[in-house]
Amino acid sequence: NNNNKINSDMKQALTIDQAMQNPQALAALQDKIDNVSHSASIMDSLPKSVKRRVNALKNLQVNSTHIEAKFYKEVHELERKYSALYQPLFDKRRNIVSGEVEPTDEECEWQSDHEDEAALAEDLKKKAAIEEKTEDANEEKPKGIPEFWLTIFRSVDMLSDMLQEHDEPILKHLQDIKVIFSGPDQPMSFTLEFHFEPNEYFTNTVLTKVYKMKSEPDAEDPFSFEGPEIIDCEGCEIDWHKGKDVTVKTIKKKQKHKGRGTARVITKQVPNDSFFNFFNPIKVSPDKELDEDSEYTLATDFEIGHFFRERIIPRAVLYFTGEALEDDENEEDEDDEEEGDSKVSVDLDHYLN
Amino acid sequence: NNNNKINSDMKQALTIDQAMQNPQALAALQDKIDNVSHSASIMDSLPKSVKRRVNALKNLQVNSTHIEAKFYKEVHELERKYSALYQPLFDKRRNIVSGEVEPTDEECEWQSDHEDEAALAEDLKKKAAIEEKTEDANEEKPKGIPEFWLTIFRSVDMLSDMLQEHDEPILKHLQDIKVIFSGPDQPMSFTLEFHFEPNEYFTNTVLTKVYKMKSEPDAEDPFSFEGPEIIDCEGCEIDWHKGKDVTVKTIKKKQKHKGRGTARVITKQVPNDSFFNFFNPIKVSPDKELDEDSEYTLATDFEIGHFFRERIIPRAVLYFTGEALEDDENEEDEDDEEEGDSKVSVDLDHYLN
Numbered sequence: 001n002n003n004n005k006i007n008s009d010m011k012q013a014l015t016i017d018q019a020m021q022n023p024q025a026l027a028a029l030q031d032k033i034d035n036v037s038h039s040a041s042i043m044d045s046l047p048k049s050v051k052r053r054v055n056a057l058k059n060l061q062v063n064s065t066h067i068e069a070k071f072y073k074e075v076h077e078l079e080r081k082y083s084a085l086y087q088p089l090f091d092k093r094r095n096i097v098s099g100e101v102e103p104t105d106e107e108c109e110w111q112s113d114h115e116d117e118a119a120l121a122e123d124l125k126k127k128a129a130i131e132e133k134t135e136d137a138n139e140e141k142p143k144g145i146p147e148f149w150l151t152i153f154r155s156v157d158m159l160s161d162m163l164q165e166h167d168e169p170i171l172k173h174l175q176d177i178k179v180i181f182s183g184p185d186q187p188m189s190f191t192l193e194f195h196f197e198p199n200e201y202f203t204n205t206v207l208t209k210v211y212k213m214k215s216e217p218d219a220e221d222p223f224s225f226e227g228p229e230i231i232d233c234e235g236c237e238i239d240w241h242k243g244k245d246v247t248v249k250t251i252k253k254k255q256k257h258k259g260r261g262t263a264r265v266i267t268k269q270v271p272n273d274s275f276f277n278f279f280n281p282i283k284v285s286p287d288k289e290l291d292e293d294s295e296y297t298l299a300t301d302f303e304i305g306h307f308f309r310e311r312i313i314p315r316a317v318l319y320f321t322g323e324a325l326e327d328d329e330n331e332e333d334e335d336d337e338e339e340g341d342s343k344v345s346v347d348l349d350h351y352l353n
Numbered sequence: 354n355n356n357n358k359i360n361s362d363m364k365q366a367l368t369i370d371q372a373m374q375n376p377q378a379l380a381a382l383q384d385k386i387d388n389v390s391h392s393a394s395i396m397d398s399l400p401k402s403v404k405r406r407v408n409a410l411k412n413l414q415v416n417s418t419h420i421e422a423k424f425y426k427e428v429h430e431l432e433r434k435y436s437a438l439y440q441p442l443f444d445k446r447r448n449i450v451s452g453e454v455e456p457t458d459e460e461c462e463w464q465s466d467h468e469d470e471a472a473l474a475e476d477l478k479k480k481a482a483i484e485e486k487t488e489d490a491n492e493e494k495p496k497g498i499p500e501f502w503l504t505i506f507r508s509v510d511m512l513s514d515m516l517q518e519h520d521e522p523i524l525k526h527l528q529d530i531k532v533i534f535s536g537p538d539q540p541m542s543f544t545l546e547f548h549f550e551p552n553e554y555f556t557n558t559v560l561t562k563v564y565k566m567k568s569e570p571d572a573e574d575p576f577s578f579e580g581p582e583i584i585d586c587e588g589c590e591i592d593w594h595k596g597k598d599v600t601v602k603t604i605k606k607k608q609k610h611k612g613r614g615t616a617r618v619i620t621k622q623v624p625n626d627s628f629f630n631f632f633n634p635i636k637v638s639p640d641k642e643l644d645e646d647s648e649y650t651l652a653t654d655f656e657i658g659h660f661f662r663e664r665i666i667p668r669a670v671l672y673f674t675g676e677a678l679e680d681d682e683n684e685e686d687e688d689d690e691e692e693g694d695s696k697v698s699v700d701l702d703h704y705l706n
Binding site: 042043047049050052053054055056057058059060061063064067068070071074075078079082085086089092093096097102103107108109110141142144145146151223314315316317318320321322323324 | 676
C-alpha cells in the first residue's frame with residue numbers, strides 16, 4: 001500500500017513550479033485539489049453549527065494519531081523483544097548454512113504433510129533421481145548449503161534486478177543477513193548486517209545498511225499517519241582489495257590535445273551497476289531536491305530494505321526453496337482483486353523481524 | 354493482500370472433486386502443484402547431504418512460526434491496552450455526534466495547515482456561501498451531527514454496496530459503532546457493537562457482530578501463517594417491531610388447486626436485500642461445504658468486519674468528510690504499481706482499533 005508514501009512525502013517537498021514539470025507530482029497535486037474540493041463540498045453543505053462539531057471531531061482525531069504513534073513505538077519494542085527469541089533459530093540457521101554444524105537426523109526429518117502434494121512430488125523426484133545419483137558419485141562433499149544466500153538473491157525479483165554477473169562470486173561468500181533494531185531510547189531505526197566470510201574482494205567482514213524510521217504524525221498532515229515509515233538510510237564504506245571494486249569500471253577515452261592535435265588515451269573510473277551500490281545509497285538532504293530518477297531509486301531502496309527485514313531474513317529458507325516466492329506472487333495477484341484497503345488477515349509488515 | 358486468505362483456507366476444505374468444478378479452487382490447486390514442482394525441482398537438484406540440511410532449516414522455520422504466533426498474541430494484548438486509551442476520545446465523539454455535548458469554541462478551532470490548500474478551498478467556499486446562508490435562515494437547529502454514520506455508510510463503497518433505501522431511515526438512528534477485543538484468556542476475537550437510539554424499527558439498543566480469529570499456524574501448512582485471521586463470525590437476533598423487518602419481504606403468489614382448478618392468492622415471506630442481513634451471516638460448519646456464492650459472501654463479510662475495526666471505527670470523521678476515502682482510493686491505485694509484497698510504511702491492519 002504504502003511504498004509510495006515516500007514518494008508522496010518527497011512530493012510535498014517539491015515546489016509548485018517543479019511539480020508542474022513532473023507528471024507524478026502533478027498527479028499528486030491534482031489528488032490534493034480533488035481531496036480539498038471533495039472535503040470542502042461536504043463541509044460546505046453543512047450548517048455552521050454542524051461544521052463546528054465536525055471540526056471538534058477532527059481535533060479528537062488528531063489526538064488519536066498521537067496515541068497511535070505511541071502504540072507503534074510499543075510494537076517496535078515488542079519486535080526488539082521477539083528478535084531476541086528468534087535469534088537462536090537464526091544462529092542455528094547460519095551454522096547449518098556455513099557447514100559449521102551438521103544437523104542430526106532427527107532435526108532433518110521432514111515430511112510433506114499434504115499427502116496429495118507428496119504424491120505429486122514423487123514423480124518429479126523419480127525424474128530427478130538419476131541426476132542426484134551422479135552428483136553423489138562425483139563425491140565432492142559440499143560444505144553446509146552452498147550459495148544459500150546467492151540463490152535467494154537470484155530468485156527474488158527485487159534483488160535479482162540489482163544483481164550483476166560480477167556480483168555473484170562475491171555473494172557466494174555471504175554467510176548471514178541479520179536485522180538489528182534500535183534501542184528504546186534511540187531514534188527508531190533498523191540495521192541490516194551482511195556477514196561475509198573472508199574473501200578476496202574486500203576486507204570487511206560485515207557490510208551494514210541502516211534504515212532510519214519515523215513514527216510520528218506529521219504536524220502538517222496528521223491524518224496521513226499510518227505507522228512507522230522509512231525516511232532515510234545510510235550505507236557503509238566497502239574496503240575493496242585493489243582492482244576488485246565492482247561498483248566502478250575503468251573506461252578508456254581518447255583525448256585530443258587542443259593546440260597540437262595529438263591524441264592520447266586516458267583511463268577514467270565511472271560508476272558500474274552492482275548490488276554493492278546498495279551500500280552507497282543516495283543521500284537525502286533537506287536543502288537539495290531529488291530529481292525524479294533519484295526519488296524512484298531511493299523509494300526502491302527503502303522497499304528492498306523493508307523486504308529484507310520483513311520477509312527474507314525471517315524466512316530465508318522458504319525463498320531458497322521457492323515456497324515463499326509462490327506465496328508472494330499469489331498475494332500480488334490477489335492485490336489486484338482487492339477492494340479498498342482492508343485486509344482480513346494481518347500482513348507481516350513491520351511486525352515480524 | 355490477504356483478503357483471499359479466507360478463500361484459500363476454504364479451498365483447503367474442498368475436496369479435489371469439488372475443486373475440479375470450481376474455477377477459483379482449481380486455480381488454487383494449480384498454484385499448489387506449481388509450488389510443489391518449483392520447490393521439488395530446486396530440492397531435487399541438490400545433493401542428498403545438502404537437502405538434509407535444508408530440511409533442518411525448514412524445521413527451524415516451523416519453530417519460527419510458533420514464536421510469531423506468540424508475537425501476534427502480544428500485539429493483540431497491546432491493542433486491548435490501547436483500546437482503553439482511545440475510548441475517551443471515542444466517547445467524546447459519540448457525545449458530540451448525538452448532540453449530548455456541545456464542544457467549546459476552542460475544541461472546534463480548525464485551521465487548514467496547508468496554506469495553498471486553504472487558498473484553493475477559499476474559492477469553493479465562496480461558491481457554497483450562498484447555500485450555507487439559506488440553510489442558516491431556515492433556522493431549524495440541527496442536533497449534534499445528523500446522519501453522521503449514515504453518511505459514512507453512503508460514502509464507503511464496501512458499505513454502500515449493502516445499503517438499501519429502506520435501511521437508510523433505520524441507520525439515521527445509529528449513534529455509535531464500537532469494537533471490543535476479547536480478553537487475555539479468551540479465544541481471540543473482536544466484537545462490533547452498533548448502538549442505536551430508541552427507534553420504531555426494533556427494540557434492541559445494541560446490535561452485535563462477533564468475529565472469531567485464529568492466530569495459530571496450521572499444522573498442515575505452517576508456512577502460510579501470516580498472523581491472525583478471521584475464521585468465523587456470529588450475528589445477533591434483531592427484535593423487529595411488527596411489520597418493520599426490512600430483511601424479509603412479503604410476496605403474493607397465485608396458487609392453483611390441483612384438482613379443482615380454482616386459484617387463490619397466498620402471501621409468502623422471502624429474504625430481502627438489506628444491510629441488516631449483516632447480523633445474520635452464513636454459518637460455517639465443519640460438516641457442511643459452502644458453495645462458491647456463500648464462500649464469496651462470507652469472505653466479503655469478513656472483509657467488512659475487518660474494515661469497520663481497522664478503518665471506520667478509528668477514523669470515522671475522516672470517512673464522514675471524505676478525507677479517508679481519498680486516501681483509500683490513492684492507496685488502491687498505488688497497489689497496482691507495487692512490486693511484491695513489501696511495504697515501506699506500516700499498514701494499520703490489525704494493529705489499530
